[in-house]
Amino acid sequence: MNVLQKTGAQIRKIRKFKGLSQEALAERADLHYVYIGGMERGERNITLLNLEKIARALEVELQELFRFNASDxxxxxxxxxxxxxxxxxxxxxxxxxxxxxxxxxxxxxxxxxx
Missing domain, CATH: 4.10.340 (Interleukin-10; domain 2)
Known part of the structure; x- marks a missing residue:
């Protein structure tokens, strides 16, 4: 699993934990829901600015998006x-x-x- 996939999986995990749909996260982060889906699948190279928007929308510190599964x-x-x-x-x-x-x-x- 590469860093894009790991980051996307972490964002998905946090989003689901918070009970948000991709559409709701996209709206909160001022991004398109298709972008959120591609990002969560590791298909998008996420910019730092968009990572910051996502962290704010999820109400977590930016570094939380990089706390990958310990088994990896x-x-x-x-x-x-x-x-x-x-x-x-x-x-x-x-x-x-x-x-x-x-x-x-x-x-x-x-x-x-x-």
């Missing part, structure tokens, strides 16, 4: 993605996230990697 990336990339995500979080958020991570049994993690 390797272990080292996962670690880098986690660290990059944490950089923009508050200290309180980081504490909460650490508490959540510590709730995951270590033997469950070992089974997944075996």
């Amino acid at each position: 990336i390797e272990d080292e990339e996962i670690t880098e993605a986690i660290l990059a995500t944490l950089e923009c979080r508050s200290t309180e958020d980081k504490r909460r996230i650490l508490q959540i991570i510590n709730l995951i049994p270590q033997n469950a993690t070992k089974k997944e990697t075996d």
Whole structure:
């Protein structure tokens, strides 16, 4: 899956989570619904300006459009993605996230990697 397909899939996932149709997203972003469909299928090379419009229309930060499925990336990339995500979080958020991570049994993690 290339970056256009991954970005389009992420936008589709967020759009559906928010309960929006392609037409509703297109209207909010001041884009054509055919463009939204092509973008979600990875058929369009999306401009940065249009990505910004889509992020605003979805009411998410721009970087959320690039948070791809962890199964598509390797272990080292996962670690880098986690660290990059944490950089923009508050200290309180980081504490909460650490508490959540510590709730995951270590033997469950070992089974997944075996």
